[in-house]
Amino acid sequence: MNLDISQISASLQPAVYTHDLGKCYQLYAQPKDRLKQFLWRGRRRYYRELWALQKINLEIMPGEVIGIIGRNGSGKSTLLQLICGTLTPTCGKVEVNGHLAALLELGAGFNPDFTGRENIWLNAAILGLTQEEIADRIEYIIDFSEIRDFIDQPVKTYSSGMYVRLAFSVAISIDPDILIIDEALSVGDGSFARKSFNRIMQLKERGKTILFCSHSLFQIESMCSRALWINQGQLMAEGDVKHVVSAYQTFLDRSVLATSEQATAPCEDVMPADTPSAGGYVSGHARLDKVDVEIEGKSSRDAIVKSGQSTVRVKVSFVSDPAIPCPTVAVTLHAMDGRMLTSAATWEDQVTLERTPNGAGQISAVFECLPLLKGEYLISVYLLCEQGIHLYDSASGVSTLRVQQEGRLQGYFAVPHIWRIDDGK
Numbered sequence: 001m002n003l004d005i006s007q008i009s010a011s012l013q014p015a016v017y018t019h020d021l022g023k024c025y026q027l028y029a030q031p032k033d034r035l036k037q038f039l040w041r042g043r044r045r046y047y048r049e050l051w052a053l054q055k056i057n058l059e060i061m062p063g064e065v066i067g068i069i070g071r072n073g074s075g076k077s078t079l080l081q082l083i084c085g086t087l088t089p090t091c092g093k094v095e096v097n098g099h100l101a102a103l104l105e106l107g108a109g110f111n112p113d114f115t116g117r118e119n120i121w122l123n124a125a126i127l128g129l130t131q132e133e134i135a136d137r138i139e140y141i142i143d144f145s146e147i148r149d150f151i152d153q154p155v156k157t158y159s160s161g162m163y164v165r166l167a168f169s170v171a172i173s174i175d176p177d178i179l180i181i182d183e184a185l186s187v188g189d190g191s192f193a194r195k196s197f198n199r200i201m202q203l204k205e206r207g208k209t210i211l212f213c214s215h216s217l218f219q220i221e222s223m224c225s226r227a228l229w230i231n232q233g234q235l236m237a238e239g240d241v242k243h244v245v246s247a248y249q250t251f252l253d254r255s256v257l258a259t260s261e262q263a264t265a266p267c268e269d270v271m272p273a274d275t276p277s278a279g280g281y282v283s284g285h286a287r288l289d290k291v292d293v294e295i296e297g298k299s300s301r302d303a304i305v306k307s308g309q310s311t312v313r314v315k316v317s318f319v320s321d322p323a324i325p326c327p328t329v330a331v332t333l334h335a336m337d338g339r340m341l342t343s344a345a346t347w348e349d350q351v352t353l354e355r356t357p358n359g360a361g362q363i364s365a366v367f368e369c370l371p372l373l374k375g376e377y378l379i380s381v382y383l384l385c386e387q388g389i390h391l392y393d394s395a396s397g398v399s400t401l402r403v404q405q406e407g408r409l410q411g412y413f414a415v416p417h418i419w420r421i422d423d424g425k
């Protein structure tokens, strides 16, 4: 057997390695301060420093799928951009071993006056493809983007959806060893979002290294083996995804800013922009049709609920393309400050939804004798892919539950328990 030592050592090299990596921005209160700074040549300081990232030490091995979490402005995008080389570090170093493709600002490299086809050539060359490789792949890129009819028009005439489709198709076509994704797991709209998500999942299955940041902890937990939590530019935790997500969730719960940061559930509303079929669904997609909340059999958006007594039923109707696997449904309960208190999901309970040949289906989540304690709570509903990862559609705050309670117990939930008189044994 011939062992190629150089190949073995290459495979043991981290795909991404950073040492004491840091990025500092100079913030000027007014534009003229920049000029003054230039004229004084560093003898006086007219700016304030902002360390977007500090002392980041990472070793990401080939094939790892790493999720990056943190509040807005914590430094996630800065880290991804430093790894991609679109930002220069202020200190420390970053090493990348392998062909890297980034889905950061999609289409940032497009020239608006060039046609879609010309931009493919330009963009793919920037991403490292040779002329021959581009020639080989251009038809695939155009097909994947589904905008063949417009491919010879200048991209400035494109809708934002078309722009994103083209940019994603080019980025994904380079077959990278390392894929960097900044909040772009659901690219574009409708069926394209699912298709792009499937493409990313294929790369994961083929053992590619993937780094992505998302506000959806749910998506991070579903896809990643390891997670990094960044706060105010510092690495707060890294390691097993469940531990890191849980530590971050605890931090969010403790934070007075939790309200503004609660995009932790499957988040953004994703409404299909494609043309619906006669059955009301969009090709390759699914959407919520109707969500109704019933308290003791009566429909209500703003209901009085008796703690430990009332039954709450969340009725969800959806339509989906019958050609895609049947979707899954999740229901979450939030406190009014946005914190998610609990959730229920069909895939976790091994419940399979049913639908008509037209792709329409209904399911109810029934919460009997709801054990919430006094207070106000919000219900949200999510429609996801069969694996419970890709979000098709969501409806936030579909109903407010005003829970009334006898007695003085404090907290959010009554947890089943018993009291035992301790006889000292």
Ligand SMILES: Nc1ncnc2c1ncn2[C@@H]1O[C@H](COP(=O)(O)OP(=O)(O)OP(=O)(O)O)[C@@H](O)[C@H]1O
Pocket: 025, 026, 027, 050, 051, 052, 070, 071, 072, 073, 074, 075, 076, 077, 078, 079
């Ligand atoms: N070009 C820039 N000039 C000055 N400050 C910047 C610049 N880019 C980012 N920052 C600051 O650096 C910090 C980190 O920003 P970054 O975009 O990396 O955060 P993030 O975690 O990706 O946020 P989000 O989740 O909102 O995308 C923020 O305080 C941001 O305001």
